[in-house]
Amino acid sequence: MSSSVLTPSAGTRSSSTVTHTPSGATLAQVLATATAVLEAADVPSPKVDAELLAAHVLGVSRGRLATMVMLGESFSESDAPAFAQLIASRAKRIPLQHLTQVAYFRYLDLFVGPGVFVPRPETESVVQLAIDVAATLTNPLMVDLGTGSGAIAGSLAHEVPGAQVYAVELSEQAYAYAARNLEPLGVTLVRGDLTDALPELDGRCDVVVSNPPYIPANAVPREPEARDHDPAMALYGGGEDGMVLPRAAAASAARLLHPGGYFVMEHAEVQAPAMAAMFRATGHWENVKTHQDLNGRDRATSGVRR
Known part of the structure; x- marks a missing residue:
């Protein structure tokens, strides 16, 4: 692979x-x-x-x-x-x-380098949540909003038999890496903004996953590897709370999913209460849950489309 x-x-x-x-x-x-x-x-x-x-x-x-x-x-x-x-x-x-030039993510070896966010181990547990839901479905239609290197979309395609997977990426540099990583896996990759991408799939999708940029504007990462080398476009979520792009991802997920469809989104540990509140406030979601990663940190929030 x-x-x-x-x-x-x-x-x-x-x-x-x-x-x-x-x-x-x-x-x-x-x-x-x-x-x-x-x-x-x-x-x-x-x-x-x-x-x-x-x-x-x-x-x-x-x-x-x-x-x-x-x-x-x-x-x-x-x-x-x-x-x-x-x-x-x-x-x-x-x-x-x-x-x-390689990042190991679940069962994949991903081609990476300058200009694309290097996938983190913490995201593997987020992918597992989506896979667990998809495993109960037949030929699920799945979307990864803001795919970066293609780590999430590639894992979904590799690990969910019969899945039809779409991935969206706005950055030209990241798109090039994702194209190389996802082409062998049969993922449909689209260059576009996660806020309005894939209108042709509105109301049809079974599972949507997103690891959007979510770092607040004033929360510069301490690690030089992230601070100096991960693209800012992949880090900062917009606004003082970093929630602009996560809110956009949630809105797109609500648009793409059919009733009963599943959405899960990664976020920072400190954002967990705000994420859960945002999910509930929109009125689009039920069964809202916060999920921890393998380090016991609040890492993702999920909901089922009403």
Whole structure:
């Protein structure tokens, strides 16, 4: 299912190195040094990132890399410059996924890079809510509003047999990534605004999912990876409360769904009470529920179309 390129791009090959790799140095030694560099840069998961970058450069799986380390294999001198450059870039807090060009989401390997929001593990639980509902239906018609890389729409298409899945994305850059990721999965991708997209499906859809931009204007992310590299268009929801685009997504979902259709939307933990109140205030929804992610944080709100 992968559409990612798992070999180093031309830009990662460099004659300059950040740390010297001694001749015959073992993988374990090289990984330990790289991990120390990332720790010093406050990278959240330095050991894992060092291993993933090494596996990327060597063209092997992380499991195969672990075997190579256990066997005491040496790090190839020809691959050392590329690895050193990637570690230096990660130490500057360039997202790991931008360096490897792949984001792992549920069962998919997604092609990502600058200009598209990198999907987060927390969203996987939101997708599961939609899949659980769709699993009770025959050939459900499903929509992902604001698809970004295509993570949600791709997972729906991959995991729900017989599903007809549509995805909407406004950003030109994100659309290009989504097109590459979703084409093999048979998803219908539309370039458009989630506020008025897919009028031809009004009142016909079974399930609508959205992870819209929802960060308030003054709540700049602390993590450099998000603050400096995720596109602002994918982060900020509009207004002081960040609720402008979530309200628009909910309105579109109400338009698209038939009575009894299911809508689930991701949001920030602190927005959960406001989201539930917004769902109820519109009069479009019944059985409104707040759902927690695997970390126990309020992550999504759902409702059934009246």
